[in-house]
Amino acid sequence: MDAAFLKKSFAQAAELKKCANMSMTVSGVRVSVTVTQLSGIGSVPGAMAYRTDTGLPDGRTQSMVTTQAVKRGVLITVLAIGGSSEAEASSRAGKLLNSAAALVK
Numbered sequence: 518m519d520a521a522f523l524k525k526s527f528a529q530a531a532e533l534k535k536c537a538n539m540s541m542t543v544s545g546v547r548v549s550v551t552v553t554q555l556s557g558i559g560s561v562p563g564a565m566a567y568r569t570d571t572g573l574p575d576g577r578t579q580s581m582v583t584t585q586a587v588k589r590g591v592l593i594t595v596l597a598i599g600g601s602s603e604a605e606a607s608s609r610a611g612k613l614l615n616s617a618a619a620l621v622k
Contacts, residue, residue, distance in 0.1 A: 523587045533567060548572060559611035561586040561593070561618045566610065568603060584610045588621045 533554050540549045549572035558566040564586035571579045582597040595617065597610035 523590070523592060546574060548574070555582065555607060558582070558584050558607050559586065559614035559618075561588060561614055563587065564614060566607070580606070582606045582610045584614045586614055586618060588618045591621045593617045593621070 533552050537552045538549070540547060542548075551570045551572075553568045553570070555566040555568055558564065564584060566582065566584040569581045569583065571581075573579065580598075580603065582603070584595045584597075586593050593614060595610045595613040597606040597613070600606045600609065
């Protein structure tokens with residue numbers, strides 16, 4: 518990927534707060550979505566991470582941890598869904614990110 522494009526995309530991470538709470542309609546079902554920036558996930562320099570919580574109509578919430586980093590021009594994106602806690606999902610995401618980054622030579 519173009520390095521300038523990737524740099525611009527990561528600079529927009531600060532913009533997450535502007536659209537941190539939203540609602541959308543998926544297949545006719547309205548859901549609420551909250552995005553929360555996370556830190557300390559993985560050890561890849563410059564990585565960013567956030568949790569997306571989707572409020573379902575029945576009151577349940579589905580959460581997903583997304584972590585991204587760029588290494589040598591390669592964009593790495595990891596998603597962690599499920600598990601016993603946010604800390605556990607964040608730990609899995611960090612380990613996967615570190616493992617994928619180690620494969621980029």
